[in-house]
Amino acid sequence: MKQTEAVDIQEYLSEKCRLIDKLLDEFIPPATQAPQSLHQAMRYSVMAGGKRIRPILALAAFEYCNGEQTRTGRAIEYAMAGLEMIHTYSLIHDDLPCMDDDDLRRGQQTCHKKFGEATAVLAGDALHDIAFGLMAKTGSTEVVTELAQAIGTFGMIGGQMADVEAEGRDISKVEITEIHNCKTGSLIRSSVRIGAILAKADYKTLMSLSKYGEKIGLAFQIIDDILDIEGSQELLGKKVGSDCLKKKATYPGVVGLKPARQDADRLIDDAVSYLNSFGDNRLIHIALYIGRREK
Numbered sequence: 194m195k196q197t198e199a200v201d202i203q204e205y206l207s208e209k210c211r212l213i214d215k216l217l218d219e220f221i222p223p224a225t226q227a228p229q230s231l232h233q234a235m236r237y238s239v240m241a242g243g244k245r246i247r248p249i250l251a252l253a254a255f256e257y258c259n260g261e262q263t264r265t266g267r268a269i270e271y272a273m274a275g276l277e278m279i280h281t282y283s284l285i286h287d288d289l290p291c292m293d294d295d296d297l298r299r300g301q302q303t304c305h306k307k308f309g310e311a312t313a314v315l316a317g318d319a320l321h322d323i324a325f326g327l328m329a330k331t332g333s334t335e336v337v338t339e340l341a342q343a344i345g346t347f348g349m350i351g352g353q354m355a356d357v358e359a360e361g362r363d364i365s366k367v368e369i370t371e372i373h374n375c376k377t378g379s380l381i382r383s384s385v386r387i388g389a390i391l392a393k394a395d396y397k398t399l400m401s402l403s404k405y406g407e408k409i410g411l412a413f414q415i416i417d418d419i420l421d422i423e424g425s426q427e428l429l430g431k432k433v434g435s436d437c438l439k440k441k442a443t444y445p446g447v448v449g450l451k452p453a454r455q456d457a458d459r460l461i462d463d464a465v466s467y468l469n470s471f472g473d474n475r476l477i478h479i480a481l482y483i484g485r486r487e488k
């Protein structure tokens with residue numbers, strides 16, 4: 194698809210959400226299978242919806258690089274399902290009393306509220322394990338390593354640790370940027386890279402897409418912070434105003450609301466500048482969607 198062709202991004206996102214739901218249903222054991230309560234909890238959190246932005250980014254990057262499903266078999270589908278499971282595991286653990294202690298997620302009770310803390314911890318762990326099994330099934334060790342690094346101590350987990358340690362403390366713009374890049378940006382950047390790696394993108398394209406992913410990843414978390422101030426609980430499906438209540442370090446808290454919005458807009462523009470405007474333009478539309486999202 195070329196830049197001049199119109200893309201109904203909402204239609205694209207909805208169609209891909211349906212595909213992702215189907216894949217998740219296929220790869221998570223049925224709720225009737227023992228241990229039932231664990232499988233129920235995993236399905237409860239994963240099938241509650243969500244924007245599915247990480248697997249959609251992987252697919253859009255795969256398509257941008259002209260990856261063909263037939264050549265790679267189901268590799269991109271395994272990766273998409275795995276990415277959403279990793280993301281959901283992080284949400285389940287992030288909501289626990291020892292972390293953010295949240296009661297509401299994706300418009301319903303959080304996993305630990307519904308099933309208890311022990312089951313929620315294990316449901317998150319089990320999603321993580323299935324995800325890595327699926328990544329291995331892509332046949333690409335590069336993809337497995339890519340994800341492990343993105344969510345490890347120098348990525349998502351490291352960012353979460355720094356986030357916990359920054360609570361109630363004054364921090365600089367450099368520090369909050371680093372926390373957001375690791376906690377949220379790292380998995381988003383990695384989702385884009387995984388799509389490109391599976392499509393066997395050349396080095397230059399992989400580098401451009403990595404920059405695209407880095408920029409939208411940071412913008413995504415800045416907007417998440419802004420929505421916690423200005424957003425609607427109904428649209429977001431989670432409580433708003435909780436960052437302030439918990440004295441969490443946030444981007445608008447450090448730089449102010451208006452500069453935060455301006456920085457997010459600039460990051461989206463920067464992200465788009467890394468894309469080849471003669472190629473498939475879905476990644477452009479996804480970046481713009483992230484920039485103006487309300488949920």
Ligand code: GRG
Nearest residue numbers: 243244245283284286287349350353376377417
């Ligand atoms: C191992 C105890 C333990 C914790 C894991 C929780 C964690 C470490 C890291 C994750 C931090 C985190 C939850 C980052 C993501 C922040 C974020 C923007 C979440 C919301 O993502 P959306 O908007 O949600 O994509 P939906 O519901 O649409 O999928």
